[in-house]
Amino acid sequence: MKVLKEYLDYIEKNKKLSQNTVASYNRDLRKYMDYLNCKNINIVDVVENDIISYLIELEKDNISVSSISRMISSIKSYHDYLFFNRLTTSDPSKNIKKPKVKREEVEILTEEEVDKLLKFDDLSTPKKVRDKAIFEVLYGTGIKVSELIEMNLEDIDLDIDYIYCGSSKNQRVIPLCETTKFYLLKYINDSRDILTYPEEKALFVNAQGQRFTRQGLWKLIKKYAKEADINKNINPTTLRHSFAIHLLNGGANVAVVSKILGNSNLSSLQLYLKYIDKNIRKEIKEKHPRENDMNYK
The missing domain is CATH 1.10.150.130 (Tyrosine recombinase, N-terminal domain)
Incomplete structure (x- = not known):
């Protein structure tokens, strides 16, 4: 071993x-x-x-x-x-092929469902403030759950409104919108010190004051989805998918969305494209300067 x-x-x-x-x-x-x-x-x-x-x-x-x-x-x-590393004289796995995995339909939330999920009427406890900040960061930045739980307090720079994802191979800096910044700041200033210890580096901590696990965060997402009466199979990537598709529907550039998500190539966004509203395609066809130029041979 x-x-x-x-x-x-x-x-x-x-x-x-x-x-x-x-x-x-x-x-x-x-x-x-x-x-x-x-x-x-x-x-x-x-x-x-x-x-x-x-x-x-x-x-x-x-x-x-x-x-x-x-x-x-x-x-x-x-x-x-x-x-x-010359520990073996041959590679017996070199001809082994991976089975083709059928690409599943992505489960996304409508913008109305996101509003329901992110609506926290009660922010009276440090845990509620933490939970609100977690959901705002996931939907506000599109980061993976694994990236969120590995994020440290030092990865946040609220002076220039950025968070730094440095734990994965797709390292990147992601800008924060005002709403995400507001609730993240509220959690850091009002709640985090109550929930954990001064030596803890993790940005988000569980009930024991330690770094969240993936399973723990999944349970948290499931809990609030149930409370919001959202009858969809929500998993840790649902908010990430929804973030991407809502940005594309709003007219965001595909390359920009890909860079924010940390995707290494644009093909990984292809499964999102069919969710883009038809009116965006229509707008391109109507307004692109080359669309009505019929002087081609």
Whole structure:
């Protein structure tokens, strides 16, 4: 397991993968290693058929296609690391292909539903102020839940109205709108010190005064969605999807939205495009200076 730990340190420090991604790779590879141990197969002796047999076992256990796809990525990355560092003489995973994952429809909230979700009539307790600030930051910036929970107090600069996402490989600076800034400032000034300890670095903290977990934040989102009577399958990325689509519907530039989200290429925004209101397309067709220029051959 020493080599596995060295690999995990490598992808975190050199590849700049998020803690959440590293944790996923760790779980996937430990499960893979447990399988190899049960079969009395040493990692340096693994051949392609061993990996295929493991994937067949996963399918028998009704593991989802998306999970298997992620596990294959973990396995391929680990074997590539072993081969590159000459710990093995070959890479048995190089010809293993990931199954095609059917892209699911994104679940988004209407602007009216967002208003209901973000409507906090009661801000009388530090926890309520914290929760309000969390929702305003998620919807106001489009950051991932994993980025939010990894964010530290020092990543906020309210003098120039920016937050810094430095925990993931897509590091970026995101501007804050006035509403997001207001509630973030209120939380930092009025509530955070009551909820945690001076030495805690995390921006948002749970009931124990410690950094939120992904699961804890998910439960919080589910709780408020239920209270707002929103009958949709809301998950940690719902507000991120809604942020992007509402910006696009408002006429925002796709490249700008992509940069804010931290997407490495514009193709990752393609699944949003069908949600753009038809009137935007109509406006482009009617008002673009080249649309009515018929002098082409």
